[in-house]
Amino acid sequence: MNVLEIEDLKKKFGSHQVLDGLSIAVPEHSVFGFLGKNGAGKTTTMKIVLGLLQSDGGEVRVLGEKSVYGQNAANRFIGYLPDVPEFYSYMTPVEYLRLCGQITGMKEKQIRLKSEELLELVGLKGVKKRIGGFSRGMKQRLGIAQALFNEPKLLICDEPTSALDPVGRREVLDIMEQVREKTTVIFSTHVLTDVERICDRVAVLNNGKTVMEGRLDEIRDRHRKNALLIAFERKENLKRFIEEPVFRKLLTASKKEGCQVIIEAADIEQAESELIRGLNETQIMPSRLEILEPSLEGLFMEAIQ
Numbered sequence: 195m196n197v198l199e200i201e202d203l204k205k206k207f208g209s210h211q212v213l214d215g216l217s218i219a220v221p222e223h224s225v226f227g228f229l230g231k232n233g234a235g236k237t238t239t240m241k242i243v244l245g246l247l248q249s250d251g252g253e254v255r256v257l258g259e260k261s262v263y264g265q266n267a268a269n270r271f272i273g274y275l276p277d278v279p280e281f282y283s284y285m286t287p288v289e290y291l292r293l294c295g296q297i298t299g300m301k302e303k304q305i306r307l308k309s310e311e312l313l314e315l316v317g318l319k320g321v322k323k324r325i326g327g328f329s330r331g332m333k334q335r336l337g338i339a340q341a342l343f344n345e346p347k348l349l350i351c352d353e354p355t356s357a358l359d360p361v362g363r364r365e366v367l368d369i370m371e372q373v374r375e376k377t378t379v380i381f382s383t384h385v386l387t388d389v390e391r392i393c394d395r396v397a398v399l400n401n402g403k404t405v406m407e408g409r410l411d412e413i414r415d416r417h418r419k420n421a422l423l424i425a426f427e428r429k430e431n432l433k434r435f436i437e438e439p440v441f442r443k444l445l446t447a448s449k450k451e452g453c454q455v456i457i458e459a460a461d462i463e464q465a466e467s468e469l470i471r472g473l474n475e476t477q478i479m480p481s482r483l484e485i486l487e488p489s490l491e492g493l494f495m496e497a498i499q
Contacts, residue, residue, distance in 0.1 A: 195222045197271075197348050197378040198243065203252035204402075205238055212238050214402030216252070220348075220395070225370065226380040227389035227410075229494060230399035236382035237277070239399070240352050244274060257347055273341035273377070277353040279333055283326030287318045287336055290325060294343050312339040316369055331362025338369055342377070349373065351381035355388050367392050386490045396490075398497045406497040410490070417488045417496070420462040422469060425454035425482035435480075440472040456486060 198220040205213040212235040220226045230236050241247035243254050245266025254261040256268035281290055288309055295305030313319040316335040325336065334354055341349055351370065355363040363385075370379050371392045383389060389396055390410075397407040406413065426432040432453050435441060444465060447458040459465035462485060473480065 196220060197222050197257060198380065199253075199255045200239070200243070201253045203239065203242065203254065204250045205235070205242065205247070206250055211402055213242075213249070213252075216399065216402060216404055218397045218404055218407055220378060220380050222347075222378055223374055224378055224395045225374050225393045226378070227393035227396040228380055228382040228399065229384065229386070229389060229396055230382070231498065232384060234399045235402060236399060237352055240274075240350055240382060243350065244269060244272065270344070271347040273344065273346035273349045275334070275337045275341045275349070275351040275354055277356060279337035279340070281325045281333065281336065283324065285325055286322055287313055287325065287339070288322075290336070291339060291343065294340055298344060308343060312342055315339065315342075315372065317365065329362065331358050331365060334358065334362065334366050335369065338366070338373075342373065346377055349377045349379045351379065353383055354381055355383065355385055363388065386494060390490050398494060400498040406493065413493060414488050417493055419486065419488070420459055420465075421486040422457045422459070422462065422466055423454060423482065423484050423486045424457065424469065424480045427453070427481045429453060431478055431480070434476070435478050438472070438476050438478065440475060441469070444469060444472075454482070 196219045198218075200216060200218045203213050203216040216235070216239060228236055228239070238247065242249045243256070243261055245261050245263050245268070248263040256271050259268045259271070261268045285293070291309040291312065292305050295308065300308070310319065313321070316339045318332065318335060318339070325333070328336070354370070355366050358366065367388055370381065373379065393410060395409050396413070398405050424435070426435065432455070435455070436445065436450070444457055444459070445455070449456050457465060457469070466485065469483070
């Protein structure tokens, strides 16, 4: 089942066509990375999904219900974390979540129990410090708690880690990974390492269209090249390896990059077996030997060319 479906979405600002037939589908309980360069239209897409911006064409459905600008009933299924969440700085986390609960009409007991649960999830339980003194990472974590308060079926996060330090980024990503059992997560970003860490599905936006979409492992399989990487710490070992007759056949389709060699072969398992046997015979010890996997950075750059 798809929680979010976007079909042929279009949006123009003046003469600039930001979205030009964008289509994506986000399955239930996935962590979906929405990738694109700065200015590619990721935030525009999310605002249209939330009914905060009117599209010029196409359709958006959340759990089968159409998103409509200005009167979006589908928002009852959605939790939203903007890239820079704003709070009442004089409040504590408990006070702020209590206000959120009161606005939605929840009973006091429900508010208290839900606040305790969410503050523990995001690592802010027992924090009595006022929000005005929070770090950027603490604000992002409180923003996730707020976004999850109505138990949404879809959690939308707009570049949630872009301005965080490594510790804050790890904390936010850990939370997003934890909540996938209860909700579906889609987050826009240009930080590819974040996507590699927690996402199972991705879509790449370029020139207003989806240029790559699917399960991350399947995309890698489709773009995998039959290649081995072997690296050496010392140039002398690299020289010995290249000059050793036992490796001559393997090295006919290879390229040297610094102290490492990339070997291409039609049968990668046979090539790896021959390589290991030759290394054992010659007692040449590499520092690294692996089947070369396509990196998300390489796939991203290839997709947006």
